[in-house]
Amino acid sequence: MKTTRLNANHKKLGAKLIEFFGWEMPVEYKGIIDEHLAVRTAAGLFDVSHMGEILITGKEALAFVQHLTPNDASRLAVNQVQYTALTTPQGTFVDDMLVYCLDPEKYLLVVNAANTDKDYQWVITHLAGFKVKAENLSDSYSQLALQGPKAAEILKPLTDVRLDEMKSFWAAWGKVAGIDTLVSRTGYTGEDGFEIYTTASNPGVIWDAILESGKSLGIQPIGLGARDTLRLEAKLMLYGNDIDDKTTVLEADLKWIIKFKKGAFLGSDVLLKQSEGGIRRKIVGFELLDRGIARPHYPVFVGGEKVAEVRSGTFAPYLKKSIGLVYLPIEKTEIGTEFEIGIRDKKVRARVIPTPFYKRNY
Amino acid sequence: MYPQDFYYTKDHEWVQVKGDQALVGITEFAQKQLGDVVYIELPAVGTQLDVHQTIGSIESVKAVSEVFSPISGEVVDVNSELNNSPELVNQDPHGKGWILRLKVKNKADVNSLMKATEYEKFLEGLEH
Numbered sequence: 001m002k003t004t005r006l007n008a009n010h011k012k013l014g015a016k017l018i019e020f021f022g023w024e025m026p027v028e029y030k031g032i033i034d035e036h037l038a039v040r041t042a043a044g045l046f047d048v049s050h051m052g053e054i055l056i057t058g059k060e061a062l063a064f065v066q067h068l069t070p071n072d073a074s075r076l077a078v079n080q081v082q083y084t085a086l087t088t089p090q091g092t093f094v095d096d097m098l099v100y101c102l103d104p105e106k107y108l109l110v111v112n113a114a115n116t117d118k119d120y121q122w123v124i125t126h127l128a129g130f131k132v133k134a135e136n137l138s139d140s141y142s143q144l145a146l147q148g149p150k151a152a153e154i155l156k157p158l159t160d161v162r163l164d165e166m167k168s169f170w171a172a173w174g175k176v177a178g179i180d181t182l183v184s185r186t187g188y189t190g191e192d193g194f195e196i197y198t199t200a201s202n203p204g205v206i207w208d209a210i211l212e213s214g215k216s217l218g219i220q221p222i223g224l225g226a227r228d229t230l231r232l233e234a235k236l237m238l239y240g241n242d243i244d245d246k247t248t249v250l251e252a253d254l255k256w257i258i259k260f261k262k263g264a265f266l267g268s269d270v271l272l273k274q275s276e277g278g279i280r281r282k283i284v285g286f287e288l289l290d291r292g293i294a295r296p297h298y299p300v301f302v303g304g305e306k307v308a309e310v311r312s313g314t315f316a317p318y319l320k321k322s323i324g325l326v327y328l329p330i331e332k333t334e335i336g337t338e339f340e341i342g343i344r345d346k347k348v349r350a351r352v353i354p355t356p357f358y359k360r361n362y
Numbered sequence: 363m364y365p366q367d368f369y370y371t372k373d374h375e376w377v378q379v380k381g382d383q384a385l386v387g388i389t390e391f392a393q394k395q396l397g398d399v400v401y402i403e404l405p406a407v408g409t410q411l412d413v414h415q416t417i418g419s420i421e422s423v424k425a426v427s428e429v430f431s432p433i434s435g436e437v438v439d440v441n442s443e444l445n446n447s448p449e450l451v452n453q454d455p456h457g458k459g460w461i462l463r464l465k466v467k468n469k470a471d472v473n474s475l476m477k478a479t480e481y482e483k484f485l486e487g488l489e490h
Contacts, residue, residue, distance in 0.1 A: 016397075031452075032423040033398040225397070225424055291445075293401050293421050315400040315423060344403075344419070 004049035005142050009207050013221055021114040023050040026223040035226035036317040039189055040358075042218030043148030045210050046227060048195070049203070052116030053141045054109040054123055058132035061105045068126060068266055069099065070249055072259035076101035081169045081184050084257055086111075086122055091248040091267035091274065095119050096237055098186060100171055110143075112239050126266075142203035146210055147193030147222075147230075149362060154214035155194055158206075159183065163194075177209035188227065190234025190358055232323065233316050235285060235356035241296055241312045242283060242325050250279050251327060281327045283311070285355035288322040288341070292348045299342040300326050300350075307332075310341060316357060323357050324350075363390065363482075365456055369432065369472045370481035376456065377432040379472060385460045386432060388420065391485055393455040396422040399448040404440040404462065411435055413471055417462065420451065433471035435464030 001024040010017065015026035026047065028035060038044050056064055065073045071084035080101050086094035086109075095115040100108040111119045120136040127134060146155055152163050161174035161183050171184035179200045187193035196206065211219060228238070237243045243252050249271060250258070260272060288294060294313035299306050313324030324341075332339065335354055340347040368376040374392035378385045393399065403418040411417065411431040420427050440462045444450060451459035476484060 027424070028397060031398050033400075033449075229423060291401070292403075293426075295426070315421070317398075317400075317423070 002050070004047055005201065005203050006047040006049060006144075006207055009204050010047065010221070015221070015223060018224070020050065020224060023113060025050060026221070028223040028225045029221045032223070032225040032229060033317045035220055035222045036229050038218060038220040039148045039191055039222060039226065039230055040318045041149070042220075043146060043150040043154055043193075043214050044189075044220055044222035044226070045207065045214070046145040046147070046222045047143075047207070048145050048227075049142040050113035051143055052109075052111040052113060052119060052136070052138040053143075053197070054111065054116075054120055055135045055137050056107045056109065056123070056132055057135075058105055058130070060131045061107050064127075064130040064132045065099060065107045065109075066262060066265060067130070068123070070258040070265055070268070070271070071099070072262040073099055073101065073107065074262060075259075078103060079171045081171055081186055082257075083169075085243075085249060085254070086119060087249060087265065087267040087271075088245055089267050089270070090245075091250070091270040092245045093239065093243045093247060093249070093252070094122050094245065095239055096243060098184075100182075100184065102182075114240060137199075140199045142198055142200070144196045144203065144206060144210070145187055145189075145193060146196065147187045147189040147191045148219075149192060149360075150214065150217045150219070151191070151193045154210060154217060154219060155183075158209050158213055168192075177206045179203070179206055181206070188234075188236055189230040190236070190356065191230075191360055192362070226317075229314050229317055232312050232314055232325070233318055233356070233358040235325070238312060247283070247327070248274060248279070250274050251281055251283065253283050279330055281308075281329055282333045283325055283327050284333050284352045285357055286324055286326060286339075286350045287353050287357075288324075289338070289349040289351055292341075292343045292346070293322045294324045294341045294343065294348070294350065300328070301340040301342065301347065302328070302332055304340075306342075319357055323353075328352070364478040366478045368456070369475035369477065370484075371430065371432045371475055372484065373430050375430060375432045377472065377475070379466065379469075382466050383438065384433060384435065384464045384466050386417070386462050386464060387460045388429060388451065388455055389481075390455050392427075393452045393459070396420065396425065396427055396452075398423050399451045402444045402448050402451070402461070404442070404444065405437050407437050407439065409437040411437065411464065420448075429461065431464070432475055433464065434467040436467065437462055438465050439463040 182197040300308040401421040
């Protein structure tokens with residue numbers, strides 16, 4: 001199994017470790033519910049070094065990124081970030097990701113840990129004809145995420161980066177705990193927060209410094225268990241569950257990351273046709289009306305007929321109810337539509353509700 | 363740590379016999395494995411259970427786990443506090459986190475179960 005450079009830190013904190021796509025990662029420390037609530041009310045620190053980083057450099061870096069993604073990367077100023085995807089010619093997902101404009105000829109793709117090798121192969125396959133270079137830098141990067149209402153307060157004393165001036169989806173280079181980093185105001189929890197990238201060999205210094213700085217404010221180390229419940233409450237997609245190479249960007253309710261006006265990209269013709277002709281199914285959020293918890297792959301019934309399977313589902317620790325995501329036939333996607341989910345030998349009632357399930361109010 | 367007057371199963375349930383009735387729950391080891399318990403499906407009073415028949419399921423945030431009856435008997439009471447406070451299973455698995463009370467059908471059922479020392483040895487074996 002691969003380990004991140006923070007593995008010893010997790011062991012010292014008594015983390016429950018699991019295997020995650022070839023990586024030994026902490027799934028929880030104190031407990032998923034405690035950790036989830038800590039992020040919502042104070043702050044949490046995540047080791048996300050397992051994620052992938054692919055650097056695109058060259059005269060045609062922007063054109064290359066534009067070709068592979070639906071969002072308009074030409075809108076990005078230097079140090080600006082956007083959420084986007086690698087799309088197939090069918091308008092479905094290879095992966096979802098963040099794109100950082102580091103320089104007019106340098107773009108950093110930050111991709112899911114589960115897909116890093118696949119994404120890099122995809123990028124290389126499409127290099128022909130573009131004056132660019134693609135490098136898989138994943139092994140050199142460590143990444144920490146500090147998330148929660150107190151994140152800025154905790155990070156400020158440790159960095160020369162001017163956090164007060166940093167808006168959401170912007171980045172800056174600077175030092176954290178004396179170590180060179182790239183810091184961005186981004187995250188996967190629905191809270192304010194920062195993602196901190198470094199190629200230094202000792203990111204543990206940053207990890208320890210942040211935990212120390214936030215101790216009196218209630219910071220906790222957070223594992224992959226709470227990472228999943230947090231992102232689901234915020235209705236953030238998880239590749240493999242909610243999006244994959246069979247779901248189009250429009251069916252995934254991500255129309256906002258498609259900018260047709262920027263020009264053709266892989267899958268743009270299929271997506272354009274779909275946006276004109278209408279989609280046949282769409283991902284929606286639901287809550288359970290009866291007792292129970294809906295989980296991925298549980299069958300979903302409309303009018304007694306199985307129409308889909310739950311994609312993501314859990315008991316939401318902050319909202320204190322069972323929620324989930326499912327692709328329903330388009331005529332059944334209106335808020336308030338009731339349907340049923342098969343949970344072992346019972347049929348449990350559920351209802352389509354607005355998303356995100358949770359939105360921060362600051 | 364493991365009460366001496368309990369009997370234990372390989373699936374980490376415990377049973378405490380008191381006269382012709384018995385309390386059933388899951389062990390400290392089981393609750394730690396599960397993580398935060400968020401939901402429990404309890405059987406109806408009156409349900410007849412055989413040895414190792416499914417009592418119901420306990421769900422943590424990340425997983426669903428089946429609970430099996432350590433002995434045969436009839437359900438005479440369930441811990442309905444667990445509906446609103448499933449975390450009792452984590453906080454006090456051998457006490458307030460009890461799951462159900464059975465009317466014992468066959469007192470000899472406990473003879474095939476482990477006592478505390480045996481169960482502790484069994485747990486040590488699991489770690490290797």
